[in-house]
Amino acid sequence: MGTLSSPPPRARTRVSIVGVSGYSGIELARLVAAHPSFDLVAAYSDSWAASPLGEHLRLGARAAALVVEPLSALGNARASDVVLLATPAEVSVELAPRLLAGGARVIDLSGGFRLKDPAAYLRWYGFEHTAPELLPEAVYGLPELTGAVEKIATARLVANPGCYATAAVVALAPLLAAGLVSPEAVFIDGKSGATGAGKKVDARLMFSEVAETVAPYRVGAHQHTPEIEQELSCLAGEPVQVTFTPHLLPIRRGLLVTAYGKLRDGVDADALGPALARYYAERSEQVVVVAPGAVSIADVQRDTHALVGVHADAERRTFVAVAALDNLLKGAASQAVQNLCWMIGAPFAPCAT
Amino acid sequence: MGTLSSPPPRARTRVSIVGVSGYSGIELARLVAAHPSFDLVAAYSDSWAASPLGEHLRLGARAAALVVEPLSALGNARASDVVLLATPAEVSVELAPRLLAGGARVIDLSGGFRLKDPAAYLRWYGFEHTAPELLPEAVYGLPELTGAVEKIATARLVANPGCYATAAVVALAPLLAAGLVSPEAVFIDGKSGATGAGKKVDARLMFSEVAETVAPYRVGAHQHTPEIEQELSCLAGEPVQVTFTPHLLPIRRGLLVTAYGKLRDGVDADALGPALARYYAERSEQVVVVAPGAVSIADVQRDTHALVGVHADAERRTFVAVAALDNLLKGAASQAVQNLCWMIGAPFAPCAT
Amino acid sequence: MGTLSSPPPRARTRVSIVGVSGYSGIELARLVAAHPSFDLVAAYSDSWAASPLGEHLRLGARAAALVVEPLSALGNARASDVVLLATPAEVSVELAPRLLAGGARVIDLSGGFRLKDPAAYLRWYGFEHTAPELLPEAVYGLPELTGAVEKIATARLVANPGCYATAAVVALAPLLAAGLVSPEAVFIDGKSGATGAGKKVDARLMFSEVAETVAPYRVGAHQHTPEIEQELSCLAGEPVQVTFTPHLLPIRRGLLVTAYGKLRDGVDADALGPALARYYAERSEQVVVVAPGAVSIADVQRDTHALVGVHADAERRTFVAVAALDNLLKGAASQAVQNLCWMIGAPFAPCAT
């Protein structure tokens, strides 16, 4: 991440986190508190309100002493340069306009600003978007996409990608961008640990319902489908259609995506692996290319990297691309901090938590 | 399974199990010992040799008293009507000709007799087949395939299907047979618990390597690929090409297959669900059709049933078909006992173990 | 369980289950529906009310067709000979007097009638017992205790033991009854799978909180403490004091208890193993004595048996007794059906579910 020139960073950027008690909020707090370029100046959560952060997380002295405030206090927050929203999409859509109006820059970890089409919110998220005027401005914060870091650097509002979408896009983007695979029908099989669903108390997420089993969910209806299609289509320069089926795994953290499709006519099957390697060699230290059979959730747990690999079948003219990442880090919090670093021109210290 | 007329069963069929100490062998022993139509007359295993079966398994008195014999004693075995081989493919290929020559009928749970093309063994299994003359005769023992039970009833040699293959075929067969989906490129994402690998002591199957992670394996090289293609092609009446990627799950038992592909031109997306339901209503009590989001490994663990479901996407002209089963039962031992029952005309008592 | 003479069973005993949608209720339904001596005549659950049982469980045709009724309909239930209460203790305490007054016999799976001292309910269960007049009459339904089956056979009200208490008592009873170990300070370390907490939706029982960890809970405050002390003291003929610490395990089913204490002065350390073996040889097919290192949760999952073992340390004059069982079967539902069988003089068919 060193080649692009960025504006010089100010002394220390003041950062606030909203929704700090959720799984992503916790990781944000750890990453921001440990980073030399940031001051964590406020943290909001209704369930942790009025207690010091250090009661819930093992942090350095300064961050540990920070007293968590309720979301209702957000208007009175000490001035922040950047606010990180780790809140449900509907809450983010309500908070972001206010924060931007107050002069802060915003990184939203929800899906609230990821889709360009306002109508898609009613269909895929189940609510009417109340700030559609911000959608054209919101920058999709996946730094590995061609041209993304320039836009992130100057963005007021960054839409941090979804966990499945990040994995799907890092696996498929280089292949579609190079015109190696067909955009017509891409199949994405997603597998995620239970923290992907957040901390919500739900009968379907009880230990005895999730352990010792695997099952698909939201078949044909998962809200990352239009997000993946939007970003891959933009990249491919033609419509990419995605059939996506997520599955719940009996593990806490980590996510694997296995994507399938057809080679474009005339493409050499041997070209896919090198194209993938070349793409990331030029663009990111956070995505590591390995053999597809070496892509494993274990190797990215509590780690900020994604692993990707591809296999092409010359006989069947098909391919399999695989990506693994930690849904709470590269799939949420560490990607947000990557974006935060690009926004202020600071280096992203890729530390495991 | 009651409508087809079968030859009247003899008093009690004498059954032997070879490889009784493996995970599938154990399930075979339980199912055979509990079934009123069978006498378990011999059990073979080198690791359990010379000890009574009851020392290893909780069984009825008669089966518990049976002393396990080494494989080398197989020539001296008391006469069996049917021998169940729960042995590696290379061992089965060596044993089956001898047993058939001795007058026994054989059900082989390995892949040793599943493929019609002898050359495929070197490529996918890594050994030269030494009994290719038996391959034309071997009956693929998946009773839910159209026309299968008639062949099984009179077979001398039944090739019991692979666990992934069973799941893939029960999910896809009705759709391909009815001409609803394209045979051109079918993608199969398989996910299996660790007992699928058998009891072999392997560094990659240690608890600390399998727990808390999921990863693909044998990408582009799994030996169930040609088996699935062979059976689906036969059914569809045209070549079906399959891209199959298996994944290892951190659970003991159970397997899920998620299959993807395109609808045939002109097919109504709403036709797939009813076609699936109709197929199994006519053919089997062992495959139950449910909503695709209700297909779950938990619901088939230690159970002889498979669950299948399908979702078609009218907009994208694609489909997702899902199947779950217990890899040791419908994916191995209980399917073998279903075949055994068809061979002698006895009813299969679908009992959980 | 065949030597004691019991009253001849009536044609088929009419059984109702209250709380059928809970984990124990589900197992009760399976066991009762599969047993030739019982008719499942009614099932109650507010969450499953108005749907047929077969929509939730794979059962025989007759039980599957039974339409679940809300608890409020319990007064209108068709006449039952025995009602099984799989309800919280406070609900059981309210329902049992009514049901008994209506002429039914009752087996309560909660702790509502297990303690003889009414005052203990406020301390350990947190509520004032409203039917203390029934406590003297309630029979503690652990058939392996000396003299228990005679009382169970004629009981109107059976208090089915707690899961931890069953394991602790089957491990320790033979040693205390024979005077081999000191009653003065017994330490019990309990470890249970998550279904032990029932189906309640609780943030502490979410997958992401239970997986990949083990922790003690209710230290010094678990309500099975007085239950274990009461039963062991009764058996030993002197006060037995128990320090009990339960731990939550990241597995669905199964429970292990490791109990520690001192040998009585003068006792031969070699006497403990044979005493344990002799006790169960005389009393029960449901408790199997094995080497302590062979007591494993895996061997009793979905099985009605308990495994027990003991090791005595001659040098340190201490012992370790271990017991494992399935918390939903021998720790709840199958023990209730054992009691039900003793109540009507039917044989208990020890079937796995």
Next chain:
Amino acid sequence: MGTLSSPPPRARTRVSIVGVSGYSGIELARLVAAHPSFDLVAAYSDSWAASPLGEHLRLGARAAALVVEPLSALGNARASDVVLLATPAEVSVELAPRLLAGGARVIDLSGGFRLKDPAAYLRWYGFEHTAPELLPEAVYGLPELTGAVEKIATARLVANPGCYATAAVVALAPLLAAGLVSPEAVFIDGKSGATGAGKKVDARLMFSEVAETVAPYRVGAHQHTPEIEQELSCLAGEPVQVTFTPHLLPIRRGLLVTAYGKLRDGVDADALGPALARYYAERSEQVVVVAPGAVSIADVQRDTHALVGVHADAERRTFVAVAALDNLLKGAASQAVQNLCWMIGAPFAPCAT
């Protein structure tokens, strides 16, 4: 850990790791490579020999480039100030005398030098100790024990404690040292994740044997028993007798010990909690005292801390002390690095890995 005065550290201490490919060796490599006071100058492992460390672990550039050497090359190693042995006890006993003779200081992570009594090795470890002359000199490297850091600072040979022993001793030492609990009969129930057994390929450690179950092992025979007794007796100034039962948990990392015993006559039950808190407030930032119900493996996984808590039962005159730690860190590698820091007077940076 700042108050004790230590010799000034030399520029950077040269450290070698023997057995780097094991679970503890991997953690050692990460910790040493990340610590500013150390140069990792050599790493030995037969299974990784001739490949750079960076092929196996994600490390900084310098450590990643280090080529692993076979154990046979140990004699030719570049000069090390300290050698860390992450080898089996018998290998350590053979290597340590040679390394000490060559002028290096040694920290041995095996049990090879933990016991003072040479005869105990045959009984508990199954081999005759071949370097008994080193046993009196070896310092038991548990920095939280009173007086330990002074001895560690000048030691040539440090015996790094066992994982269970560390947990047991940190939980019990403050209580025994203060004379609050009886030394006569202490019961220790240990529960460990599967990495505790190391990377050995063993049928009993296969995923399908460990998952979904818990079982005791080496009942009455675990080699940490004499280690715990030795250290606690030394501390208490009188013989402490320990009955210890380890259990294998279906998790990768982390260990919990639940210890039970009797209060000494006349001791106030309320004194135990404060005594525990006071002990660690004075001695260590690496052991954190919490409520016993808050001691959880999840809170110490991939973390260098131990958590301890105690509950005393005034009525029964007993106590329960609980400790949790990561078996690979505070139970092995990070404790070794704590010792390494004390040996050279460097601060221990308590970083999560």
